[in-house]
Amino acid sequence: MAAENEKSRLDDAARAGWLYFIAGHTQDEIAKMLQVSRASAQRLVSLCLAERLITFRLEHPIAACMELAARLKERFDLGHCEVVPTDLAAPQSNAGIAERCANLLDATLRSETPVIVALGTGRAVRAAVERVTPIDRPNHQIVSLVGNISADGSASFYDTVGRLADRTGARHYPMPLPFLMSSEDERNKMVRIEPIAKVKAVAAKADLRLVGIGQMDQKAQVHVDGFVTRDELFEMMRQGAIGEITGWAYDSKGRLLKAGTNKRLTSIPPEVPAKTTTIGAAVGAAKVSAIAAALNGRLINGLITDEATARAILER
Amino acid sequence: MAAENEKSRLDDAARAGWLYFIAGHTQDEIAKMLQVSRASAQRLVSLCLAERLITFRLEHPIAACMELAARLKERFDLGHCEVVPTDLAAPQSNAGIAERCANLLDATLRSETPVIVALGTGRAVRAAVERVTPIDRPNHQIVSLVGNISADGSASFYDTVGRLADRTGARHYPMPLPFLMSSEDERNKMVRIEPIAKVKAVAAKADLRLVGIGQMDQKAQVHVDGFVTRDELFEMMRQGAIGEITGWAYDSKGRLLKAGTNKRLTSIPPEVPAKTTTIGAAVGAAKVSAIAAALNGRLINGLITDEATARAILER
DNA sequence: CCAATAGATGAGCAATAGTTCACAGAGGGA
DNA sequence: TCCCTCTGTGAACTATTGCTCATCTATTGG
16 A cells, blocks of 8 residues: 555544544544544544554643553562552651552452451551451451561550451451561471461461561661561571561562571461462562562562652662 | 542542553453442543543644644634645645545535535635546536636636536536626626526535635736736725635625625625535635635635644634 | 455444433531 | 432443454555
């Protein structure tokens, strides 16, 4: 076909696209105007799209978030990804992602058929649970991925499982163990006892795992909260630890370390690569490396973060 | 409703719009993603449009033309308006509009039910006729709005009616009169004689009138072609003539003059305001005033022009 | 000049989108 | 507190769009 006809076809496509998207006519009307069949009008509109004669511009902060989410999803092969606008007044605030996590939990728990939700550590997870809409789902199960007895023997501040169970009437399985045991042997013994094995079995069948992501630096949450000592933290950092999920420390490639606190950790180990829906939730410049490593190591297959963090992850 | 919810609704609208227009999901998919009913997803997409959160941009020269055409249509209440890209290599070229006029004629003549097409003067009209696709329509009628005997007594170069009849097999009604008679009385006598009255009657029932628009300046086509003398032209200009359609001169408000050559003109007078489809075809900076006046005076209710001319008309 | 072939076309059907309606819940005023 | 209004909702229906397939039409190569 001659170049002139080709051009004329594109002209028509542009005309059709204009009439369709900008003037808001139906394809039937356009067909009449351009003196072609409706099928052809439809093809012209398609062509206009295919040739990128027309572009869409979304003038809204959300647009950038959607774009970033799509790129993260593509780049790390994620099943789920949400990016919320960064709260400029409080850039490290997890309010935004907590709201989205709560939404995710709501959606999951709304199901009439029984579902199992497993929860990890993290302030965002905690905040999300607080925002979950109460709903009566006695057949659901909520299971903890981490020991909820803190170093001093009291039930941990992070009793997210109990809170979520309150709001849903679901059966819940807290993990009645300290975060760390005193030795690898003891850990191995404890995780074999009946109540713990049961928790592990339920967790293995979880439909959704929602976990926080912690960075391993001097301000590491596991240390701040008193779960690991300064020395233990530094030892892990020496071993290359850059982040942790449910206490499991991993290096910059997202490989779980086989040393230090990881040997005494009672938390249920992550599935690698993550196969069941495992959503990480975290924001903040300090966590960028940790999040990126977790994504690369496929410790998680979903992410909820904010715009600034998402951008930083992609720009690494 | 609280401002916060309002904002959140717009956020969702933006999300929905993004997913719909940019990611290309169906509203059903979006409904599932956003955890709302499909109907609500549709409302969000509508809202996104209504709030102008999303805009369309057509990256094609045609876009500007469509835009101009829409504005002209709106501003002058036109039934039909087409704007073609200006040929930068030949800005006064009427090739573009001739093609569109031909297309319009094709479309009109394609009809199986008999139609009557009336033709005026003008190079664009002439060129359009040459481009009409031959088609056999013996029941159509082609009628001339202007006398086709030029000053020297020969058949005019502008025998468009004959040409178009050749291509369609339609009956045709040339107007066997000189362009101008020698006096008003003579003109009034001539237009009453049977063959002329017949042409006039056919023309009155025309489904489409396609006319050129001439400017009344020193390069006026009616003068260049020898239909009016220099003195006659100047006299009309003194009377305020700014343009002419089928020889009928009008002033800057589009009012037909009741003086000079208009009194001796044999052309069928325009219907004012134009009620049957009357399309003016003209391009060029020199014609801008004439076209604008014709539009304002409602001597025409349709226009085919080019981008540069359209822009100039709107900017007056 | 003819056959092969790629691309275009329109009919008809399946999928998707838009609209209407009745209703439910939130919020505000008497 | 009660009622009213107003917004938002989903169901159901209708309109529009997208797609497939059989057919047709140009163009190119032999």
